[in-house]
Amino acid sequence: MNQVIWVVLLPFVGSVVCLLAHRKAVFALGMAASLGTLIVSVGLVAHVWEHASARVELGGWATPLGIALHLDGLSALFLLLTAVVGVLVGIQAGSYFAQSPELRAMGSRFWPLWLLLWGGLNGVYLCSDVFNAYVLLEISTLAAVGLTILSGSTASLVAGLRYLLAAMFGSFMYLLGVALIYAGTGQLDFLLLSRGVTPQVHTLTAFGLMVFGLLIKSALLPFHFWLPPAHSSAPAPVSAVLSALVVKASFFLLLKIWFVVFESISGGTPGGMPSQLLGILGSLAVFWGSFQAVRQSRLKLLIAYSTVGQLGYLFLIFPILASPDFQGHEALAWGGTIFHLFSHGLAKASLFLAAGCLLQAMGTDDLHAMRDIAGRLPVITFSLGVAGVSLMGLPPSAGFVAKWMLLRAVLASGQWWWAPVIVLGGLLTAAYVFKILAHTFVPSEGEALRLNSVPLVMTLVPLALAILCVLMGFRADEVIALLPAVPHFGTGKNGWEMP
Amino acid sequence: MSTFSIYSLAAILLVGLGVYGLFTRQHLLRKVMALNVIAGGIFLLLISTAYRNQDLFPDPVPQAMVLTGIVVAISATGFALALVRSIHRRMAESETDPSQDSWDQP
Numbered sequence: 001m002n003q004v005i006w007v008v009l010l011p012f013v014g015s016v017v018c019l020l021a022h023r024k025a026v027f028a029l030g031m032a033a034s035l036g037t038l039i040v041s042v043g044l045v046a047h048v049w050e051h052a053s054a055r056v057e058l059g060g061w062a063t064p065l066g067i068a069l070h071l072d073g074l075s076a077l078f079l080l081l082t083a084v085v086g087v088l089v090g091i092q093a094g095s096y097f098a099q100s101p102e103l104r105a106m107g108s109r110f111w112p113l114w115l116l117l118w119g120g121l122n123g124v125y126l127c128s129d130v131f132n133a134y135v136l137l138e139i140s141t142l143a144a145v146g147l148t149i150l151s152g153s154t155a156s157l158v159a160g161l162r163y164l165l166a167a168m169f170g171s172f173m174y175l176l177g178v179a180l181i182y183a184g185t186g187q188l189d190f191l192l193l194s195r196g197v198t199p200q201v202h203t204l205t206a207f208g209l210m211v212f213g214l215l216i217k218s219a220l221l222p223f224h225f226w227l228p229p230a231h232s233s234a235p236a237p238v239s240a241v242l243s244a245l246v247v248k249a250s251f252f253l254l255l256k257i258w259f260v261v262f263e264s265i266s267g268g269t270p271g272g273m274p275s276q277l278l279g280i281l282g283s284l285a286v287f288w289g290s291f292q293a294v295r296q297s298r299l300k301l302l303i304a305y306s307t308v309g310q311l312g313y314l315f316l317i318f319p320i321l322a323s324p325d326f327q328g329h330e331a332l333a334w335g336g337t338i339f340h341l342f343s344h345g346l347a348k349a350s351l352f353l354a355a356g357c358l359l360q361a362m363g364t365d366d367l368h369a370m371r372d373i374a375g376r377l378p379v380i381t382f383s384l385g386v387a388g389v390s391l392m393g394l395p396p397s398a399g400f401v402a403k404w405m406l407l408r409a410v411l412a413s414g415q416w417w418w419a420p421v422i423v424l425g426g427l428l429t430a431a432y433v434f435k436i437l438a439h440t441f442v443p444s445e446g447e448a449l450r451l452n453s454v455p456l457v458m459t460l461v462p463l464a465l466a467i468l469c470v471l472m473g474f475r476a477d478e479v480i481a482l483l484p485a486v487p488h489f490g491t492g493k494n495g496w497e498m499p
Numbered sequence: 500m501s502t503f504s505i506y507s508l509a510a511i512l513l514v515g516l517g518v519y520g521l522f523t524r525q526h527l528l529r530k531v532m533a534l535n536v537i538a539g540g541i542f543l544l545l546i547s548t549a550y551r552n553q554d555l556f557p558d559p560v561p562q563a564m565v566l567t568g569i570v571v572a573i574s575a576t577g578f579a580l581a582l583v584r585s586i587h588r589r590m591a592e593s594e595t596d597p598s599q600d601s602w603d604q605p
Contacts, residue, residue, distance in 0.1 A: 131567075134568075134571075135571060141575075142574060142575060142578060145578065145582075149582070154586070154589045157582060157585055157586050157589065160582060161582040161586060164575070164578065164579050164582065165521075165530055165531070165579065168534050169521060169534060172534065172538055172541060175538075175568060176514060176537075176541050178564075179541050179545045180544075182545070182548060182560070182561060182564075183507075183544070183548040183551070186558075
């Protein structure tokens with residue numbers, strides 16, 4: 001089971017090699033590291049499929065002293081999503097950053113940072129103690145801010161600093177929680193903590209601080225202020241990675257903190273206030289993010305606000321699983337949430353990459369300039385449409401499967417009041433997707449906009465991502481089957497024991 | 500009042516000061532400093548934990564955590580300062596007041 005370490009080590013080594021390598025070799029080396037990571041990730045998913053979870057202690061040191069990596073169904077799925085999006089974005093980046101000397105210089109800075117980010121994300125999915133989670137989350141944050149300011153424009157610098165300050169504050173609140181919990185229990189490991197945590201003042205404070213810090217980093221509604229400018233001012237491949245993957249790493253950690261470490265606190269108060277509050281904030285995020293998206297007139301900002309809205313759905317899992325009469329339906333809630341996370345990751349990466357192609361072709365991402373684009377750039381428009389269909393949640397896309405499962409989970413938990421959120425959120429999503437598509441079909445008046453040529457690879461990658469997203473909807477059974485491959489995932493009692 | 504409670508109260512006070520500074524100060528440099536005050540408070544709390552948990556000799560785990568934490572905080576601070584400097588330069592070029600926070604600009 002020692003190949004677990006390679007999924008973290010390979011991107012880090014690749015990052016250092018890309019930093020030192022000659023500018024012409026960077027793309028080949030970066031792609032080699034990406035493909036290697038993809039192969040290892042797929043191998044790990046297969047391992048989880050066959051053997052459930054695995055645990056590796058690095059260097060043979062036992063847990064209080066050493067660092068352990070913990071692989072289970074949830075981390076395997078996150079590894080897979082990161083690897084698939086990562087390799088496709090890498091292919092896109094190869095041709096995106098090859099177009100002018102200026103972009104080529106940017107590309108040689110892109111690869112070291114992106115591989116560093118990838119290694120950090122994989123580390124977050126695999127780490128098994130609260131402190132290393134902090135360190136790896138910080139590595140990913142620093143790399144993500146570095147990628148945000150890649151273009152060096154004033155707007156991106158300001159957005160990057162705002163992102164960095166918000167993320168640093170979130171990390172410090174999380175670290176303060178770690179300090180309190182260590183002072184109280186003398187433990188850092190997820191599993192050891194989950195046994196030792198009792199509802200006392202310092203544990204409750206630590207729980208609150210850690211959740212608060214992670215909510216800032218995963219941009220849930222009142223803390224989303226840093227996301228739209230950062231995600232919209234970065235170069236297209238970077239925006240795709242930030243929206244599809246980076247915010248979800250903090251959400252992954254939140255799931256672990258909530259359902260593993262503090263299972264006895266968060267699960268001990270059925271239908272309790274904290275989980276209802278997260279559900280309400282998530283619902284507000286769905287409405288506010290989608291409403292803001294409808295109002296935008298720039299394509300990249302629209303897609304960035306759509307991320308704020310779509311992230312809101314993820315937080316419905318907290319009130320659903322807190323319901324007392326919900327025994328036996330956990331798989332439905334987990335399946336819906338993870339499926340939504342996957343479909344949003346693929347669809348959003350596709351949308352941002354397609355937006356990058358449009359920006360390149362038109363020289364602007366103003367929606368009103370997109371006249372007659374559907375006829376002249378059919379492949380890109382088709383990708384926008386297919387990815388949009390999945391975001392809206394129309395069958396047969398993955399987005400439909402996700403929303404259908406979430407809707408059934410909500411009804412099974414007896415909390416019908418979340419159902420209108422899911423349905424109305426889909427309607428608002430349809431409003432902004434159709435707003436994009438409507439502009440592409442408007443015939444041009446007078447002289448048509450002169451379009452720059454876009455390399456073929458750049459138009460095909462968003463299409464591939466969008467089609468993957470739809471195919472996942474056809475193959476829903478297999479993906480859902482991987483989740484229960486983790487025995488009793490999320491029920492706390494049996495799913496997280498040491499192997 | 501035990502030594503541990505004095506240190507931990509001082510730590511909480513530092514974190515509180517830092518949070519207050521982060522939200523009330525407009526100048527970007529002061530915001531970065533406020534974050535460092537928060538970090539200082541957290542590190543003080545961790546170090547005082549090392550003293551409390553063991554009677555005979557200090558617990559090495561929090562000390563290792565503080566060392567790692569300082570490295571992370573230094574890198575993030577260095578990065579933030581470099582960003583603040585380039586933003587100030589841009590603002591000076593475009594002749595806006597560089598001392599003011601640029602939060603509400605796109």
